[in-house]
Amino acid sequence: MSDHNWPSVAAVITTRGDRADFLREAIESIVAQDYPGRINVMVVFDRAEPDESLTELGDGPMREVRVMLSDRPPGSSASRNAGILATESDLVGFCDDDDSWLPGKLRSQVTALRSRPRALFASCGAITTYDGWSAECMWSKPQIAHADLLVSRVKEANTDSFLAYRSALLGPIGLFSEEIPGGFAEDYEMLLRAARHSPIVYAHEVGVRVRGHGRTSHFTGNWETIASANEWLLDAYPEFRSERRGFARIAGQISLAWGMLGRRGTAMRWAVRAFLASPLEIRSYVVTALAMRAVSRSWVQRRLDAIGATS
Numbered sequence: 001m002s003d004h005n006w007p008s009v010a011a012v013i014t015t016r017g018d019r020a021d022f023l024r025e026a027i028e029s030i031v032a033q034d035y036p037g038r039i040n041v042m043v044v045f046d047r048a049e050p051d052e053s054l055t056e057l058g059d060g061p062m063r064e065v066r067v068m069l070s071d072r073p074p075g076s077s078a079s080r081n082a083g084i085l086a087t088e089s090d091l092v093g094f095c096d097d098d099d100s101w102l103p104g105k106l107r108s109q110v111t112a113l114r115s116r117p118r119a120l121f122a123s124c125g126a127i128t129t130y131d132g133w134s135a136e137c138m139w140s141k142p143q144i145a146h147a148d149l150l151v152s153r154v155k156e157a158n159t160d161s162f163l164a165y166r167s168a169l170l171g172p173i174g175l176f177s178e179e180i181p182g183g184f185a186e187d188y189e190m191l192l193r194a195a196r197h198s199p200i201v202y203a204h205e206v207g208v209r210v211r212g213h214g215r216t217s218h219f220t221g222n223w224e225t226i227a228s229a230n231e232w233l234l235d236a237y238p239e240f241r242s243e244r245r246g247f248a249r250i251a252g253q254i255s256l257a258w259g260m261l262g263r264r265g266t267a268m269r270w271a272v273r274a275f276l277a278s279p280l281e282i283r284s285y286v287v288t289a290l291a292m293r294a295v296s297r298s299w300v301q302r303r304l305d306a307i308g309a310t311s
Contacts, residue, residue, distance in 0.1 A: 006037030007090035012083030017048030029100035105207030124207035182225035227257035252283030
Protein backbone atom coordinates (compact mmCIF):
# COMPACT_ATOMS: atom_id res chain seq x y z
CA MET A 1 0.00 0.00 0.00
CA SER A 2 1.58 3.30 -1.09
CA ASP A 3 1.68 6.16 1.42
CA HIS A 4 -1.06 8.16 -0.30
CA ASN A 5 -3.46 5.18 -0.10
CA TRP A 6 -3.46 4.98 3.68
CA PRO A 7 -6.81 6.33 4.97
CA SER A 8 -6.91 9.45 7.11
CA VAL A 9 -7.63 8.94 10.82
CA ALA A 10 -9.20 11.16 13.46
CA ALA A 11 -8.26 10.32 17.04
CA VAL A 12 -10.91 11.62 19.44
CA ILE A 13 -9.84 12.29 23.03
CA THR A 14 -12.46 13.46 25.51
CA THR A 15 -11.44 15.25 28.68
CA ARG A 16 -12.78 17.25 31.58
CA GLY A 17 -9.50 19.12 31.67
CA ASP A 18 -8.40 17.74 35.04
CA ARG A 19 -5.54 15.46 33.90
CA ALA A 20 -3.34 17.84 31.93
CA ASP A 21 -0.09 15.87 32.08
CA PHE A 22 -1.72 12.58 31.13
CA LEU A 23 -3.64 14.32 28.35
CA ARG A 24 -0.44 15.61 26.80
CA GLU A 25 1.06 12.11 26.92
CA ALA A 26 -2.03 10.74 25.16
CA ILE A 27 -1.77 13.34 22.39
CA GLU A 28 1.96 12.80 21.94
CA SER A 29 1.48 9.03 21.64
CA ILE A 30 -0.95 9.56 18.77
CA VAL A 31 1.18 12.16 16.99
CA ALA A 32 4.12 9.72 17.19
CA GLN A 33 2.24 6.86 15.49
CA ASP A 34 4.22 4.81 12.98
CA TYR A 35 1.55 5.41 10.35
CA PRO A 36 2.03 6.82 6.85
CA GLY A 37 -1.43 8.39 6.59
CA ARG A 38 -2.75 11.64 7.99
CA ILE A 39 -3.83 11.78 11.66
CA ASN A 40 -5.96 14.53 13.11
CA VAL A 41 -6.15 14.54 16.93
CA MET A 42 -9.43 16.05 18.13
CA VAL A 43 -9.43 16.93 21.85
CA VAL A 44 -13.01 17.44 23.05
CA PHE A 45 -13.43 19.29 26.33
CA ASP A 46 -16.50 18.26 28.31
CA ARG A 47 -17.72 21.22 30.42
CA ALA A 48 -14.19 22.64 30.64
CA GLU A 49 -12.40 25.49 28.90
CA PRO A 50 -10.42 24.16 25.91
CA ASP A 51 -6.64 24.45 26.26
CA GLU A 52 -5.53 26.02 22.98
CA SER A 53 -1.86 25.38 23.79
CA LEU A 54 -2.40 21.70 23.01
CA THR A 55 -2.49 22.51 19.29
CA GLU A 56 1.26 23.12 19.53
CA LEU A 57 1.76 19.37 20.02
CA GLY A 58 0.91 18.81 16.37
CA ASP A 59 3.60 18.12 13.78
CA GLY A 60 2.60 19.72 10.50
CA PRO A 61 -0.42 19.01 8.29
CA MET A 62 -0.02 15.23 8.63
CA ARG A 63 -0.27 15.37 12.43
CA GLU A 64 -2.67 18.18 13.33
CA VAL A 65 -4.01 18.69 16.86
CA ARG A 66 -7.30 20.54 17.33
CA VAL A 67 -9.31 21.38 20.45
CA MET A 68 -13.01 22.07 20.86
CA LEU A 69 -15.73 22.45 23.45
CA SER A 70 -18.40 19.77 23.28
CA ASP A 71 -21.74 21.16 22.13
CA ARG A 72 -23.63 18.10 23.29
CA PRO A 73 -24.90 17.00 26.73
CA PRO A 74 -22.34 16.09 29.44
CA GLY A 75 -20.71 12.67 29.42
CA SER A 76 -18.11 10.68 27.52
CA SER A 77 -20.50 9.26 24.90
CA ALA A 78 -21.83 12.68 23.95
CA SER A 79 -18.33 14.16 23.88
CA ARG A 80 -17.05 11.39 21.63
CA ASN A 81 -20.00 11.98 19.34
CA ALA A 82 -19.17 15.68 19.20
CA GLY A 83 -15.65 14.77 18.12
CA ILE A 84 -16.86 12.32 15.47
CA LEU A 85 -19.18 14.93 13.98
CA ALA A 86 -16.46 17.60 13.96
CA THR A 87 -14.01 15.51 11.90
CA GLU A 88 -13.89 14.62 8.22
CA SER A 89 -11.50 11.65 8.29
CA ASP A 90 -11.93 8.21 6.75
CA LEU A 91 -11.50 6.43 10.09
CA VAL A 92 -12.12 7.42 13.71
CA GLY A 93 -10.36 6.07 16.81
CA PHE A 94 -10.64 6.96 20.47
CA CYS A 95 -8.31 7.41 23.42
CA ASP A 96 -9.06 8.25 27.05
CA ASP A 97 -7.22 11.30 28.34
CA ASP A 98 -5.06 9.23 30.71
CA ASP A 99 -4.19 6.41 28.29
CA SER A 100 -2.00 6.18 25.18
CA TRP A 101 -1.58 4.47 21.82
CA LEU A 102 1.50 2.35 21.16
CA PRO A 103 3.48 3.10 17.97
CA GLY A 104 2.19 0.33 15.67
CA LYS A 105 -1.51 0.49 16.62
CA LEU A 106 -2.91 2.24 13.58
CA ARG A 107 -0.75 0.50 11.00
CA SER A 108 -1.73 -2.97 12.27
CA GLN A 109 -5.43 -2.15 12.59
CA VAL A 110 -5.73 -0.50 9.20
CA THR A 111 -3.92 -3.45 7.61
CA ALA A 112 -6.37 -5.81 9.32
CA LEU A 113 -9.36 -3.75 8.19
CA ARG A 114 -8.13 -3.62 4.60
CA SER A 115 -7.73 -7.39 4.56
CA ARG A 116 -11.50 -7.75 5.11
CA PRO A 117 -13.30 -5.42 2.69
CA ARG A 118 -16.69 -5.77 4.41
CA ALA A 119 -15.32 -4.93 7.86
CA LEU A 120 -16.41 -1.65 9.46
CA PHE A 121 -14.82 -1.78 12.90
CA ALA A 122 -11.55 -2.95 14.43
CA SER A 123 -10.01 -3.51 17.86
CA CYS A 124 -6.67 -4.70 19.26
CA GLY A 125 -4.95 -5.81 22.44
CA ALA A 126 -4.09 -3.63 25.41
CA ILE A 127 -1.68 -3.51 28.32
CA THR A 128 -2.87 -2.12 31.63
CA THR A 129 -0.19 -0.64 33.85
CA TYR A 130 -0.46 -0.29 37.61
CA ASP A 131 2.09 0.83 40.17
CA GLY A 132 4.84 -1.76 39.85
CA TRP A 133 3.15 -4.24 37.53
CA SER A 134 1.25 -4.61 34.27
CA ALA A 135 -1.09 -7.06 32.55
CA GLU A 136 -1.76 -7.74 28.88
CA CYS A 137 -5.25 -8.38 27.56
CA MET A 138 -5.53 -10.01 24.13
CA TRP A 139 -8.40 -11.69 22.24
CA SER A 140 -7.31 -15.04 20.81
CA LYS A 141 -9.25 -14.93 17.53
CA PRO A 142 -8.92 -12.74 14.41
CA GLN A 143 -12.39 -11.31 14.86
CA ILE A 144 -15.10 -10.74 17.45
CA ALA A 145 -18.52 -11.97 16.36
CA HIS A 146 -21.86 -10.79 17.67
CA ALA A 147 -22.34 -14.20 19.27
CA ASP A 148 -19.07 -13.75 21.21
CA LEU A 149 -20.37 -10.49 22.65
CA LEU A 150 -23.66 -12.02 23.72
CA VAL A 151 -21.77 -14.62 25.74
CA SER A 152 -19.13 -12.28 27.16
CA ARG A 153 -18.34 -8.62 27.64
CA VAL A 154 -15.07 -9.30 25.73
CA LYS A 155 -12.89 -7.04 27.86
CA GLU A 156 -10.08 -7.64 25.37
CA ALA A 157 -11.67 -4.84 23.31
CA ASN A 158 -11.74 -1.54 25.19
CA THR A 159 -12.66 1.91 23.90
CA ASP A 160 -9.03 2.98 23.40
CA SER A 161 -8.70 0.19 20.85
CA PHE A 162 -11.78 1.07 18.78
CA LEU A 163 -11.18 2.09 15.16
CA ALA A 164 -14.14 2.48 12.80
CA TYR A 165 -15.01 3.95 9.44
CA ARG A 166 -16.55 7.36 10.08
CA SER A 167 -19.17 6.68 7.40
CA ALA A 168 -20.29 3.63 9.40
CA LEU A 169 -20.57 5.64 12.62
CA LEU A 170 -22.69 8.20 10.78
CA GLY A 171 -24.63 5.44 9.01
CA PRO A 172 -25.39 1.79 9.76
CA ILE A 173 -23.61 1.49 13.13
CA GLY A 174 -24.47 4.88 14.55
CA LEU A 175 -22.88 7.11 17.16
CA PHE A 176 -22.23 6.18 20.79
CA SER A 177 -25.49 5.79 22.69
CA GLU A 178 -26.41 8.78 24.83
CA GLU A 179 -29.47 6.94 26.19
CA ILE A 180 -27.88 4.26 28.39
CA PRO A 181 -28.56 5.15 32.06
CA GLY A 182 -25.50 6.80 33.53
CA GLY A 183 -23.36 5.86 30.51
CA PHE A 184 -22.69 2.43 32.06
CA ALA A 185 -21.49 -0.15 29.48
CA GLU A 186 -21.54 2.41 26.65
CA ASP A 187 -18.44 0.82 25.10
CA TYR A 188 -19.94 -2.67 25.32
CA GLU A 189 -23.15 -1.45 23.70
CA MET A 190 -21.15 0.06 20.82
CA LEU A 191 -19.43 -3.30 20.27
CA LEU A 192 -22.77 -5.11 20.26
CA ARG A 193 -24.19 -2.68 17.73
CA ALA A 194 -21.13 -2.75 15.48
CA ALA A 195 -20.98 -6.55 15.45
CA ARG A 196 -24.61 -6.72 14.37
CA HIS A 197 -23.46 -5.46 10.97
CA SER A 198 -20.19 -7.36 10.55
CA PRO A 199 -17.66 -9.09 12.80
CA ILE A 200 -15.16 -6.80 14.51
CA VAL A 201 -11.68 -7.25 13.08
CA TYR A 202 -9.07 -7.89 15.76
CA ALA A 203 -5.43 -6.94 15.20
CA HIS A 204 -3.43 -9.39 17.28
CA GLU A 205 -1.10 -6.76 18.67
CA VAL A 206 -0.91 -4.80 21.93
CA GLY A 207 -1.82 -1.39 20.57
CA VAL A 208 -2.91 0.65 23.59
CA ARG A 209 -1.64 1.31 27.08
CA VAL A 210 -4.30 1.76 29.76
CA ARG A 211 -3.37 3.44 33.00
CA GLY A 212 -4.88 1.53 35.94
CA HIS A 213 -6.13 3.51 38.93
CA GLY A 214 -6.59 0.79 41.54
CA ARG A 215 -9.22 -1.92 41.64
CA THR A 216 -12.34 0.26 41.68
CA SER A 217 -13.98 2.18 38.84
CA HIS A 218 -16.24 5.18 38.44
CA PHE A 219 -19.26 2.84 38.66
CA THR A 220 -18.21 0.94 41.78
CA GLY A 221 -21.12 1.02 44.21
CA ASN A 222 -23.39 2.87 41.76
CA TRP A 223 -25.89 0.04 41.92
CA GLU A 224 -29.03 1.71 40.62
CA THR A 225 -27.20 2.86 37.49
CA ILE A 226 -25.76 -0.63 36.95
CA ALA A 227 -29.17 -2.27 37.33
CA SER A 228 -30.97 0.24 35.10
CA ALA A 229 -28.31 0.17 32.38
CA ASN A 230 -28.28 -3.63 32.21
CA GLU A 231 -32.08 -3.74 32.04
CA TRP A 232 -31.80 -1.22 29.18
CA LEU A 233 -29.34 -3.55 27.41
CA LEU A 234 -31.71 -6.51 27.63
CA ASP A 235 -34.54 -4.42 26.18
CA ALA A 236 -32.35 -3.02 23.39
CA TYR A 237 -30.85 -6.40 22.47
CA PRO A 238 -33.53 -9.13 22.43
CA GLU A 239 -30.83 -11.44 21.01
CA PHE A 240 -29.80 -12.12 24.61
CA ARG A 241 -32.95 -14.25 24.98
CA SER A 242 -31.46 -16.77 22.54
CA GLU A 243 -28.08 -16.91 24.31
CA ARG A 244 -28.79 -18.39 27.73
CA ARG A 245 -25.32 -17.83 29.21
CA GLY A 246 -25.30 -14.23 28.10
CA PHE A 247 -28.78 -13.58 29.41
CA ALA A 248 -27.89 -15.23 32.72
CA ARG A 249 -24.79 -13.04 33.03
CA ILE A 250 -26.72 -9.79 32.51
CA ALA A 251 -29.66 -10.93 34.67
CA GLY A 252 -27.20 -11.92 37.39
CA GLN A 253 -25.64 -8.45 37.33
CA ILE A 254 -29.08 -6.87 37.60
CA SER A 255 -29.99 -9.19 40.45
CA LEU A 256 -26.80 -8.41 42.36
CA ALA A 257 -27.24 -4.67 41.88
CA TRP A 258 -30.75 -4.69 43.31
CA GLY A 259 -29.62 -6.99 46.09
CA MET A 260 -26.85 -4.57 47.06
CA LEU A 261 -29.48 -1.85 47.23
CA GLY A 262 -31.52 -3.95 49.66
CA ARG A 263 -34.33 -4.54 47.14
CA ARG A 264 -34.67 -8.22 48.02
CA GLY A 265 -37.89 -8.94 46.13
CA THR A 266 -36.66 -7.44 42.86
CA ALA A 267 -33.24 -9.01 43.34
CA MET A 268 -34.67 -12.49 43.86
CA ARG A 269 -36.91 -12.23 40.79
CA TRP A 270 -33.88 -11.48 38.65
CA ALA A 271 -31.85 -14.17 40.45
CA VAL A 272 -34.47 -16.77 39.52
CA ARG A 273 -34.38 -15.62 35.89
CA ALA A 274 -30.59 -15.88 35.89
CA PHE A 275 -30.65 -19.36 37.46
CA LEU A 276 -33.26 -20.69 35.03
CA ALA A 277 -31.20 -19.43 32.10
CA SER A 278 -27.99 -20.94 33.49
CA PRO A 279 -27.55 -22.68 36.86
CA LEU A 280 -23.84 -21.83 36.55
CA GLU A 281 -24.48 -18.10 37.03
CA ILE A 282 -22.86 -17.54 40.44
CA ARG A 283 -24.54 -14.21 41.12
CA SER A 284 -27.90 -15.92 41.59
CA TYR A 285 -26.42 -17.84 44.52
CA VAL A 286 -24.79 -14.74 45.98
CA VAL A 287 -28.10 -12.86 45.83
CA THR A 288 -29.90 -15.77 47.49
CA ALA A 289 -27.29 -15.72 50.27
CA LEU A 290 -27.83 -11.97 50.63
CA ALA A 291 -31.59 -12.43 50.85
CA MET A 292 -31.13 -15.08 53.55
CA ARG A 293 -28.64 -12.80 55.33
CA ALA A 294 -26.01 -15.52 55.10
CA VAL A 295 -23.58 -12.89 53.80
CA SER A 296 -23.53 -9.12 54.17
CA ARG A 297 -23.49 -6.46 51.50
CA SER A 298 -20.13 -5.24 52.79
CA TRP A 299 -18.71 -8.76 52.39
CA VAL A 300 -19.91 -8.88 48.76
CA GLN A 301 -18.47 -5.44 48.06
CA ARG A 302 -15.08 -6.47 49.43
CA ARG A 303 -15.05 -9.53 47.18
CA LEU A 304 -15.95 -7.42 44.13
CA ASP A 305 -13.24 -4.88 44.96
CA ALA A 306 -10.69 -7.68 45.32
CA ILE A 307 -11.25 -8.83 41.72
CA GLY A 308 -11.78 -5.35 40.27
CA ALA A 309 -15.40 -5.98 39.28
CA THR A 310 -18.28 -3.51 39.39
CA SER A 311 -21.02 -6.16 39.60
